[in-house]
Amino acid sequence: MNMTQQGPPPSAPADGSRCPCCGGTGRVREPVLWKELISEWRLSQEEADAIDRREGVRCGACGASLRSMALARSLVSTFQGAGTLDDFMSGPGARLRILEVNEAGTLTPFLSRAPGHRLVRFPEVDLHALPFPDGTFDLVVHSDTLEHVERPVRALEECKRVLVAGGFCAFTIPVVIGRLTLSREGMPLSFHGNAAVTDPALAVRTEYGADAWGQVVAAGFAECRIVAYEGPSTMAFVARRGVDDQPPTRPPARGSVSEETVLQMKWFYRFRLPSGARTESVLPPEVFPIHETRERMLLDLLDPIFGDRWKKTDCLDIACHEGYFGSLFAQRGCRVLGIDARPENLTRAELMRDALRLENLEFRQADVSSLDPASLGRFDIVLMLGLLYHLEDPIGALHRTRAMCREVAVIETQLGPELGGSIEWGTAKAQKEVIASFVVVDETDEVRSRNREANTRPLSLVPDLQGLLRILKSVGFSRVQVLRPPEDGYEQFVRGRRAMVAAWA
Known part of the structure; x- marks a missing residue:
């Protein structure tokens, strides 16, 4: 959703709660939905108000929306139990290997403190085939990205594949809780972000409803936890890969090529093989x-x-x-x-x-x-x-x-x-x-x-x-x-x- 830094002066939340990202108390709010998108999504006034609040209420200090706050709360509660994301990423979170797909709201400055942090962007990176080996990351994070992916279950399978056993995938998607998940295939193209976005690669492929968790289960995760923050429309999902889960077989299998095969070829380099043999080079000595x-x-x-x-x-x-x-x-x-x-x-x-x-x-x-x-x-x-x-x-x-x-x-x-x-x-x-x-x-x-x-x-x-x-x-x-x-x-x-x-x- 489109976010700007303009708006009314910050005001404290009614319950005195602090931002789960930075610990700030001031908030600002501005409308973010536009009438054409409300019509395309067939939203009731109550549903539109809930989504508008999810995106339009922000921390006056760090700019995090309620959506980002929900994601931050899910990360902290998963790994640390209490405190802010700022605290967590200044401590144990800095040891995590993190894959962030697109900037996860305003969380990137916190997540990038980890030396093992990697930021990639969709659609430049294909979520159906992530360019990383099995078991590379402890945590995969994305925010309001999955609804734009053509095959979301396959994308979640890839997130699971690149996680270590017991690793977590934390993400948000826009959920209309009064309906079931619906594919937009065959419908006119619809876009989030702002009314000016028209790139077909960024079109919404899936409208998520109350059964969104089913895709996490279908992708093979062992657990799916839902973390709500200030209302059911503002939630984050935390999927855990099973401790005993084995990665899927991905051809070609390592070791399926024999030393004899590569020794029969001429190479640019003189590779050292496990047996101690070296390949022949086409270069002059x-x-x-x-x-x-x-x-x-x-x-x-x-x-x-x-x-x-x-x-x-x-x-x-x-x-x-x-x-x-x-x-x-x-x-x-x-x-x-x-x-x-x-x-x-x-x-x-x-x-x-x-x-x-x-x-x-x-x-x-x-x-x-x-x-x-x-x-x-x-x-x-x-x-x-x-x-x-x-x-x-x-x-x-x-x-x-x-x-x-x-x-x-x-x-x-x-x-x-x-x-x-x-x-x-x-x-x-x-x-x-x-x-x-x-x-x-x-x-x-x-x-x-x-x-x-x-x-x-x-x-x-x-x-x-x-x-x-x-x-x-x-x-x-x-x-x-x-x-x-x-x-x-x-x-x-x-x-x-x-x-x-x-x-x-």
Whole structure:
């Protein structure tokens, strides 16, 4: 529903209760429903008043609606018993691994205090097929999202799948308690939020009634609890996955690919297999050290930081190629999502993942040039290895990298030559100092030949080192560090024509 920060001065609730989100006592109220929506929903005056109150009454301090307050109350009562969400997320809640689908009302600032918090957005992320391994999260939260999903039971099944055994899915949906749940299939499109929303992807698919809990049971949850807050129309649902519940089988099964299969193939990387054997690489031997040097520099940086918490860490590997570096982290217990623009790379990556029997390594096709960071959320580690110098918009890619980085990003790239001097700036007398530079590289031939290691577009902009460092600071990283290569490392690193940089969020 549409929420604004305007309205009458805050007034205290009649019963003196405090906001379950922040503890505030002042409230404001303004109408949010419009007559066309009331007509489309066939609401009585009493039903319209109840929904209008659910959305229009807000905390004067944090802006939470009664809907958000109900969701906050459900979370606190489930995990802590009493207090506010503010208190809970400053204490035990900060240890939870939380998946938030869309901003859950005004709860995001509280939930995001947890290092294990991930925010993704529907419809960019398909709730019928969440891009996370089984058992990734302790808590899944969404607010007034399920009614927009084409197959809500399937979406709830996915929420259950990504929960650990005994984990919780807490959510709200708009419920008209005097009727039963109704599909809007075949009806004119109807929208929430505000009267200006017309995107079909955001249309309401289901009108929920008093039997809404039945979908939770149909999705296979062991329990469904309803938490009401100041009236039956303002409620939250808390679904618990059974302690003994086993995740559904998801093909392909890890380990279903034999070592013999992958050893018969030639790869870009020399993967280490469980038996100790290594795959054959298509690269000439003199180029092997580039991957070995990358690996040593990465692990020298990250093992001391994440060594005792790899299993609580998640990583995004941008342009993952065959998944070599993501598999290194996954073997340490890290949850890894690899993305790549080329489906042929992902096919090979999934094949190797299955041969390595890695349950915590997933892949998804995506191009960083057009990626919406909200569709993936944030990660403790973001890798961008060997990609930046194959992009026509490296600055935009680094903006998106920063948006998805919770702790540290590692960027490794070829470097362009450093060009000094000055350029004219509007007139012959006005001069600007050249502080860094890009060079333009034409990869047309590589694109035409479908080279899997090249750009997907003809032109690439390659930064010099100072350009890279300045961009990283400009897009919002707080600190950058050029990593020192080993003395016996790959010659381009040693000569300074290639660099690996750590950027701290």
